[in-house]
Amino acid sequence: MKLATWNVNSLAVRLPQVLEWLAANPVDALVLQETKLTDDKFPTSDFGAAGWQVQWFGQKTYNGVALVSREPATAVQKNIPGFADEQARVIAGTVAGMRVVGGYFPNGQAPDSDKFAYKMRWLDALHDWLAAELQAHPNLVLMGDFNVAPEDRDVYDPVAWAGQIHCTPEERAQFQRLVALGLVDAFRLFDQPPKSWSWWDYRNLAFRKNQGLRIDHILVSEALRGRVRACSIDKLPRKNERPSDHAPVVVDLSD
DNA sequence: ATGCCCCGTTAAACGGGA
Numbered sequence: 176m177k178l179a180t181w182n183v184n185s186l187a188v189r190l191p192q193v194l195e196w197l198a199a200n201p202v203d204a205l206v207l208q209e210t211k212l213t214d215d216k217f218p219t220s221d222f223g224a225a226g227w228q229v230q231w232f233g234q235k236t237y238n239g240v241a242l243v244s245r246e247p248a249t250a251v252q253k254n255i256p257g258f259a260d261e262q263a264r265v266i267a268g269t270v271a272g273m274r275v276v277g278g279y280f281p282n283g284q285a286p287d288s289d290k291f292a293y294k295m296r297w298l299d300a301l302h303d304w305l306a307a308e309l310q311a312h313p314n315l316v317l318m319g320d321f322n323v324a325p326e327d328r329d330v331y332d333p334v335a336w337a338g339q340i341h342c343t344p345e346e347r348a349q350f351q352r353l354v355a356l357g358l359v360d361a362f363r364l365f366d367q368p369p370k371s372w373s374w375w376d377y378r379n380l381a382f383r384k385n386q387g388l389r390i391d392h393i394l395v396s397e398a399l400r401g402r403v404r405a406c407s408i409d410k411l412p413r414k415n416e417r418p419s420d421h422a423p424v425v426v427d428l429s430d
Numbered sequence: 431a432t433g434c435c436c437c438g439t440t441a442a443a444c445g446g447g448a
Contacts, residue, residue, distance in 0.1 A: 236446090388448075
C-alpha cells in the first residue's frame with residue numbers, strides 16, 4: 176500500500192499536475208493541502224474521470240484539504256472534533272482498512288504572533304484527538320504539511336533559522352508529543368540523502384540552490400512500523416514549469 | 431533586508447505563505 180501527501184498551493188492551478196502525478200504514481204491514497212477552493216468549486220468530476228475517489232473540505236482563499244483514493248474513504252472526518260475552527264485544515268478517512276489523517280498544520284507566521292498561539296492550540300487539539308483516534312484505529316497514518324522542521328538536519332541553514340518559525344523549541348516539542356503518542360517519522364526509518372527537503376522558497380533560486388526545509392511528513396503508528404518498506408520525497412514535480420513550492424512525500428507499506 | 435516569488439482577491443506601495 177502506497178500513501179502520499181502533497182501541498183499543492185492552489186488546486187485550481189495545480190490540478191493538471193496532480194492528475195499527471197497520480198497517473199505516474201498510482202498510490203492508494205493521496206492527501207492534498209492548500210487546495211484554496213470552496214467546496215462548490217472542487218473539481219470532483221476531474222478526479223472521478225481519472226478513476227479516483229475524493230473527499231474534500233475547503234474554504235475561500237486559504238487552506239483547504241482533500242483525500243484522494245482508489246477505494247472510497249469511509250468514516251470521513253473534517254477538522255478536529257470538538258475544536259471550533261474557521262479554517263479547513265484536516266480531512267481523515269478510512270481507506271482499505273487504513274486510517275488516513277491528512278493535515279495542513281497552521282503556519283504560525285512568527286513566534287510572538289497570534290497565529291503562533293493558534294498553531295499551538297491547534298496542535299494541542301490535534302494531539303488529544305489523535306490519542307483517541309489511535310485507540311480506535313491502530314493502523315493509522317498522519318501525513319501532511321506539518322509546518323515544522325523537526326530537527327536541525329531538516330533545515331538548510333539551521334543557524335539562520337534557529338528560533339524562527341518552523342524551528343522553534345515549542346513547535347519541535349509539539350512534533351515530539353505527536354511521536355510520543357506512538358507515531359514514527361517514516362522518512363527517518365531509512366538512510367536518506369543529506370539535505371533532503373520537502374519545501375523550497377519560490378524566491379532567490381532556492382530550489383536550484385537546494386535551500387529548503389523538510390516540513391511535510393508521514394507519521395505511521397507503531398503497529399505499522401514493521402510494514403514500512405520505503406519513504407521518499409519526490410522532487411520531480413518541483414522541477415515542473417509552474418510548480419508548487421512543496422514536493423510530494425510517499426510511503427510504501429507492505430500488505 | 432520591512433527585499434526577492436507565487437497565489438487569490440481585488441483593484442493595494444494587498445495579505446499570507448514559509
